[in-house]
Amino acid sequence: MNFTLSQIADLIDAELIGDGEVRIDGINALDSAKTGQISYLANSKYQKTLCNSQASAVILSSSHADSCPTNALIVSNPYHAFALVSHLFKQYNTAPNKSNEFSSIDSSAKVKGAIISSGCFVGKNVTIGKNSIIGPNCVIEDNVVIGDNAHFFANVVVHRGCQLGESCVISSGVVIGSEGFGNARCEDMSWKTIAHMGKVVIGNDVTIGANTTIDRGTIADTEIHNGVRLDNLIHIAHNVIIGENTAIAAKTGIAGSAVLGKRCMIGGMVGIVGHISIADDVVVNATSTVDKSVTRPGIYTGFFPLMTHKSWQKVGVWLIKLDKIAKILKIKLKDINK
Amino acid sequence: MNFTLSQIADLIDAELIGDGEVRIDGINALDSAKTGQISYLANSKYQKTLCNSQASAVILSSSHADSCPTNALIVSNPYHAFALVSHLFKQYNTAPNKSNEFSSIDSSAKVKGAIISSGCFVGKNVTIGKNSIIGPNCVIEDNVVIGDNAHFFANVVVHRGCQLGESCVISSGVVIGSEGFGNARCEDMSWKTIAHMGKVVIGNDVTIGANTTIDRGTIADTEIHNGVRLDNLIHIAHNVIIGENTAIAAKTGIAGSAVLGKRCMIGGMVGIVGHISIADDVVVNATSTVDKSVTRPGIYTGFFPLMTHKSWQKVGVWLIKLDKIAKILKIKLKDINK
């Protein structure tokens, strides 16, 4: 697999400075790249490595063009251009050994034009769009609809009736449409499970990371809108709605009926409580707890700073007494807020 | 699937006001319900939507009966009644395309009366009770015992010798009986893994959410008692014991040998350290850390409040110096505690 530099320039709409006929057969970091490989400079702090790079071409912005020791592709957003080029060399393991081997596919399923690997279960009235690839050991229950150009890795489960748009990429071990965590307490303090009748509805161009779980809605649906990016081991509870192009890092948990806006960036291991809403364009840093609605765009944080264990013990002693310290010092909240 | 309102009234032991012959074919929220659907009012803040609801019947408490514009079912706990009714309309995807297709079931397994879907592995001397349903691609290792009326979704793994009572609902991707995280340090600072000989023993009417993991005990067993509710992506370590009817929300982690009481409610993403105990009827709010035993019932919290990142930086500077501030101010702990 190789391309001329001109072909790559066309793909990323770049100004080419140098030899368009040089052949590119891979992509690599500036300091590891060898002849035949293309690299990129997206962060000025790596500029030093540019001068000595052995890459056959570098994608960079015009401000670094003068320092480029080899063929240059000038673009306004080098990182985005790198993302585009990376797909030229991607190596998804798409082909099953033999199509449909040991797969149980109901005769009512409409899967023509899709590739289904071995060990899959495909239930009644399932629709899988053309050019979609379903990896080994996936389970697609009755009445699920999957759009064109989907890529499912291995061991994915989509429960009854859930819907995915076009071009979704679903990593291994993902569970879509599990029952929500709804329980009513009985008089004897035992729990009665609520049967969930909603679905999960996922838009176009959504990617979901490994072992992430998305519960179905109680009555209405759980919704993941177009262009959302979900990392690994995320939990999305019943009736959550995630707005377009919001990206959420690994291990974050979102409780029931929370509504997230568009273009948010939620860090890893963030906890978002239920029944709140987050505005568009909100950034929440990693490991924060969002325990109330966030109504304005901005960057938010809430985690305890790391210390030596000894310091933490000393600080903790006073932290848990802050209200009493204020009392001793005769500080009043109104003094502070004025 | 439809029922007369009288049939539903009988199921939930309700007082029926109106027409018992009206046919109900679904359940919906007050503001979305259409003719033929039943709804419920469990929270007074939704009372406004009651007046204009198009539902053919509403489950509610006697205090709201006067405001009901349609047929009413009067009960003392409408949310619990809704839970009961939801099961009339539930649509679990229970039927395999063809029973036992591509499933490897050892001839010594006792699975008569259970339904086993495709792609499953069932080992030696396994017992699965009657009316139990094992979804696609589940792995049930040697000597496992599963009671009657179990519902396993897809890709569940139960390791050797573990035991589940009756009527358990196990979501997709759950792993029961994985090895505990026990390692002894060697002189050269490498680790020697401890082989775990305990089991996981699970009571009746337990539900476990998607991709949750429960480790087996080191020597004694890990125990999940009757009526426990576990949400998605929870980790239960070796030798943990969880008391009856305790409910735990998603992403919580419980370290080795912790013992939780009965009827506790543990929020999402709570961290519970090992070798501690939590009393009956304790509530822990989401994202808290439980680093010591909790001996009294009550509501507990411990997470850093969310702020704008700028405020967090300003506050943090002082937080990590609290002990030194106390020193400057000449405040002593004994002044506070008196």
Place this chain on the structure above:
Amino acid sequence: MNFTLSQIADLIDAELIGDGEVRIDGINALDSAKTGQISYLANSKYQKTLCNSQASAVILSSSHADSCPTNALIVSNPYHAFALVSHLFKQYNTAPNKSNEFSSIDSSAKVKGAIISSGCFVGKNVTIGKNSIIGPNCVIEDNVVIGDNAHFFANVVVHRGCQLGESCVISSGVVIGSEGFGNARCEDMSWKTIAHMGKVVIGNDVTIGANTTIDRGTIADTEIHNGVRLDNLIHIAHNVIIGENTAIAAKTGIAGSAVLGKRCMIGGMVGIVGHISIADDVVVNATSTVDKSVTRPGIYTGFFPLMTHKSWQKVGVWLIKLDKIAKILKIKLKDINK
């Protein structure tokens, strides 16, 4: 399965005091052990249970030898000796019902000498070493290399090209080599996924807990070095490097390009941000956030202490005003730091 006490003494290099011919058929805690079982005393706080133990032999250090009521095996590290002995009685469920039943194994795979259970997918040019056991429903994609003596439980996925050394133990539901969470923002605020070309490279004697996910590198590889111990539901992002013999407890998340040293012990549910490094021999307590590099060995902590919810509300009011309180009190940072 049983052994003479002399055989066990040889295995753990112990001084035997008592009858070497007694037969041992199991291992148990001091207070539960019965005739024929061996126990151990690794923590002085359990010394009381030693006197009344019914065990036929006890592993302990010389300092407790005098109190031992039965045959004794004296060693310097009883917990480590227990770990060794536990493997005599381990009961991994290794045998498939029938080898290769319903498994799709490409003819180019080199798997001679390995045992592959039912329902597996093994892609092109895969190598699996001798005496390795692959449990049911595992998916091993093209070009993966797995060393000798590996033990894979069920439903493990290893994506294209990843490499594991010898004697690795991989728990059920683990995903190795999923795509990293790399996305470039486009002008219209949508995301372009970066195709990941790196692998995951795992050393010898690594154990990985259930449902843990390890992403492949963007260009360079994600690396897990020899002897690392990973618990359940951990997330390791793209290009992370974890040094030899580091142990990480359940539910911890490590963001992209973080580098951890050797012999670290990271508690459960710790969040480690990206692009930082942690020195050798660092201990981080559970549920802490590591938001900057840790350059010195030591014990570190950072979580909010648990309180009653009422206290937490009172303390929180003052916590979020700490900078303003300092201002009112006219305390300056330079006063504190001197």
